[in-house]
Amino acid sequence: MAVSLVVGIGLLVLKFTAFFLTNSTAILTDALESIVNVIASAFALYSLYLAGQPRDQNHPYGHGKVEYLSSGFEGALILSAGLVIIYEAIVSFFEPTTLTDLGWGLGLIGFTTAANALLGYTLTQQGQKADSIALVADGKHLLVDSVSSVVVMVGVGLVWLTGWLWLDRVLALGLSLFIIYNGWSLVRESIGRLLDETDLATIDRVVTILADNRQRNWIDVHNLRVQKYGADLHIDCHLTLPYYWDLLNTHDEVRRFEETLQQGFSSEVEIFVHADPCLQECCHYCKVANCPVRAHEFVRDVVWTAENLPINQKHFVPVGYR
Numbered sequence: 001m002a003v004s005l006v007v008g009i010g011l012l013v014l015k016f017t018a019f020f021l022t023n024s025t026a027i028l029t030d031a032l033e034s035i036v037n038v039i040a041s042a043f044a045l046y047s048l049y050l051a052g053q054p055r056d057q058n059h060p061y062g063h064g065k066v067e068y069l070s071s072g073f074e075g076a077l078i079l080s081a082g083l084v085i086i087y088e089a090i091v092s093f094f095e096p097t098t099l100t101d102l103g104w105g106l107g108l109i110g111f112t113t114a115a116n117a118l119l120g121y122t123l124t125q126q127g128q129k130a131d132s133i134a135l136v137a138d139g140k141h142l143l144v145d146s147v148s149s150v151v152v153m154v155g156v157g158l159v160w161l162t163g164w165l166w167l168d169r170v171l172a173l174g175l176s177l178f179i180i181y182n183g184w185s186l187v188r189e190s191i192g193r194l195l196d197e198t199d200l201a202t203i204d205r206v207v208t209i210l211a212d213n214r215q216r217n218w219i220d221v222h223n224l225r226v227q228k229y230g231a232d233l234h235i236d237c238h239l240t241l242p243y244y245w246d247l248l249n250t251h252d253e254v255r256r257f258e259e260t261l262q263q264g265f266s267s268e269v270e271i272f273v274h275a276d277p278c279l280q281e282c283c284h285y286c287k288v289a290n291c292p293v294r295a296h297e298f299v300r301d302v303v304w305t306a307e308n309l310p311i312n313q314k315h316f317v318p319v320g321y322r
Contacts, residue, residue, distance in 0.1 A: 064229030075186025082180035209264035243277030
């Protein structure tokens, strides 16, 4: 992210140089968005620093959610840039300017496009590896900026070849709508994360880990909830165990369950497990060996899925089902 900030400042200077050379409104839209890139990268860099701080008494779940704030802030800046670009494009229809030095301008924009694309791809890959929404958001933003730059180059090239100056203004309006859409997408995602909206991909991963490592003594899992704090996870659920176990056996099995989940993630995982006693109705899908109190024969397993584990009730198999 630090590299992104330094490179972003350099590309910002190049893009404004291209605008002053050409007087192109479309290139101006690209340059204005680069201001957003620099501000967003600076804020994201600080958010990553803050997210890496350990939990404390005032922040018992850590500081990871600041990454969502960073992503939303970046989205809001992109939205603002899109609105400014619309204004500049409309004004340019009534106050047309003459385009100059388009060759030099296109060359500079071409260089910045390649640099942005490479940097955006690198940030996105690193963000996915570290499960950091701030890095992914900044990387996607730079990739979107690269696409915008390509469109600008094509449009300005057409103006250069045809002499139709109105293409420059129309192109700027089209780009502004594309930029606004992407800004809103980032804002929407960050709001959802701040409100603990269900992350289906993470839920699916948790369910897969549990299903692949399922133990006979784990009779049932329900009321599963997963919260993300940046790259860190907080998981809580109810685990049904034999009701006749003593506290020591229950504690050891809960620890085994927790360690299974923790080993499935590279980031920090905090797990709270509520131990539930089994009921006679659980016998139909219970596979505990040599159970001394079995009331019904085993019928079949209950398949654990992302749809049934979050439900706050045990998963019974109807009597007589085969």
